[in-house]
Amino acid sequence: MTKKKNIPIFKKKISIEGSVIFLMGPIGTFFSRVASFLEKNDIKTFKISFPLYEYGFKKSSRLTYSEDIYQFKEFLEKIIIKENIKHIFMYGNVLIPHKQALKLCEELNRKGHFINSHIFELGYLRPNFVTLEDKGVNYDSGFLFDRNFYEKQKPYGNFPVPINHGLRIRKIWKLITFFNHSFKNYKIVEFAHKLQPKPIYLWFQLKGFILKFFYRIVEKNLKKKCFSKSPFFMVILQVATDSQILKGSNFKDNYEFIYYVIKEFSNAELKNTNLIFKHHPRDRGYTNYSKFILEISKEFNIEDKTFYIHDFPLSKIFRNRFCKGTVLINSTVGYQSLFHSIPIKSLGITPYNLEGLSHQNDLVSFFRNPAKVNKLLFNKFYRYILENSQINGNFDGYFPFESVFTFLNNR
Template sequence: MNKENRNIIGGRQIEINGSVLLLIGPIGTFFSRLSKFLKSKNINTYKILFPYKEYGFKKNQIIKFNEEMNSFKLFLLKVIEEKKIRHIFMYGDVIIPHQIAIETCIALRKKGYEIDTEIFELGYLRPNYVTLEKNGVNFKSNIPRDKKFYEKLEKVKVIPKAKYNIGLRVRKLWKGITFIHHAFTNYQITEYDHKLQPKPIYLYYQLLGFIRKYIYMIEEYKIKKNIGKRKNFFLVVLQVSKDSQIVEGSDFNNIENFIKYVIASFKKANIKDCQLVIKHHPRDRGYNNYKKLINTEIKNNQLKERIIYIHDLKIASLLRNKKCKGSIMINSSVGIQSLFHNVPVKVFGKAIYDIDGLTDKKNLEEFLQKPSPPNQELFKKYFNYILQTTQINGNFDGYFPFDHVFNIVN
């Protein structure tokens, strides 16, 4: 183990004992780095290259697929057989080829084949972690949701603190290059609008988001400074619009319906000297602005000066504020951050942490009136379990502990 790996805190480790196939990775160079690592360990590594350009692979690794998605399953089966594939890696489980790969491999395992599907995703624990799970992530994750499962685990005295090694952040430059190429590539890989399938207009939204960041920084300075100074507040965390966590993982279908529901419930709860702080998702800054909708709901519900809408403000600073009485969200990783800071959580959807003893099971109106804090002993067990079984202390653009994560068996 090299010197850097000695600083890694626990985390997922897997055994590589056969040929590897890479599908679509995170935008940037992460999968090419993974490929180089595996090749250096004498692991046969192949990359299916869709019309979406991904850089850093050698010609003898690349297997091109330019056909319609209805022919991908047979193509994939042929590749698995010819290349004797044992492990398939991908980023996210939302796009069509990844869904096909997961379902295909499940069917093959039932027939006795040894083949794993491993899915990378942004970290459940943030910052400084990425996720790596078998067969599904986020609301499709196989993480146990049963309170009794965690109660039986050994007591955890202290939650480990992640080490942060920023690495070569210059790699982020490749994200921009790749994103631009993808935006001008007309090839369907999702069933609905998604950030993993950008369009030319998304380049405008990205630029708009960059500009808006500094506009909001000026416009909201005084508002942010006064949050939690005098009045208690509940934090409402918005998701990215049209994210799978909303479209597939919840009953709301869109952010607008969620906002209306939360504001209406806040009105019914009739809590004195309390505010709602609605925080926009940073990755959705250029795509949407809910100010007009929120102002309309404020007027309809007669909640003037009771609701604050903000954009860029560190979540941790809000959660550490003693005036923060709870957080409300749909399938957001902020829920785990809230539990970490002992802030009561009301979550909608199919969150991996929506477990008795961690989140509040009352309806939203009752939660706002009397929020229940999480059981910290249970949370420490939960945190440690997902850390050890699904998380990796590293990042896609900077340092990643390849030697620590992948145990090579030749």
């Protein structure tokens, strides 16, 4: 008898009850693939076609909008009512049209015109998952419950093993779309964001690709020194313009976060323990904090204990016997740290920032005596998050459409 594979199961399936409209999707062709799947199941789809063009949609499904973005809500409401739209799909909830759409959904639902919002995002559980929530994601997630809620959930007997679906052959469309968007001067977000690229971002992307190999060589000995001799705490940096910082924390930027962490580490007065900052891989070509970290660590006389690195496998870090804890704002790294039972201190709004998972006292006390991870609580938390929001697939390769969507007429 063949042994049944212990694979992740997404249980919160989306029941499609009528016409669908797509707003901005992840850079690439993922939303057009979703539209094609729905159309094959006799669902009428529409695509709001902003000046930031998205490839793969039928011309007949496109509804062009290039007017003032702050007037988009009125335009969308007319379409929803005229076409009897039942579902709105979007990527993330920080873009101006997406914020307006979510607000409109709330207003229409209160009036009795029911419409479902569906928000895709990169996986909370990296690297083989895609996130799907209905009201918000990340700092606006629908999973911001207290410990008591998660205590009542069921744990896994054994953690499921996600399938790595390998080569993402459609990534070429990311490059094409990113290039196209870089030369479109049409505001869709309140602050600098990679979904609103500029021409200079093309250089930053190329620079980041080159630096990946450069840092692999020049940081080789530094990483050996960081991870092989002394206990250490990891500090995970967000993308510089990430809404997790701007909207989901009390920090105005990474500089303020870095300063605070170094100051508190100094106040902890630890002996023979290092502080290691890890740069965000998606921000490699855009920013560099080496001079600032050195300057602040010298200010607090801990320059011999403070390090700054790029690209290194997180699983190796968290399996390292010297790793004492992780400091972050709201990074998906928090889930990985907890999975390996490495204590965390979250300084932002995140589902895992609760007693039993994240250290609840000040940062100095975390450095001195980090609260242990409650393994059973994490098991329950992990299962609930996975089964209700995590889809084992990716935007540019395999995606299990049949396992995610059901249709009212097929019940």
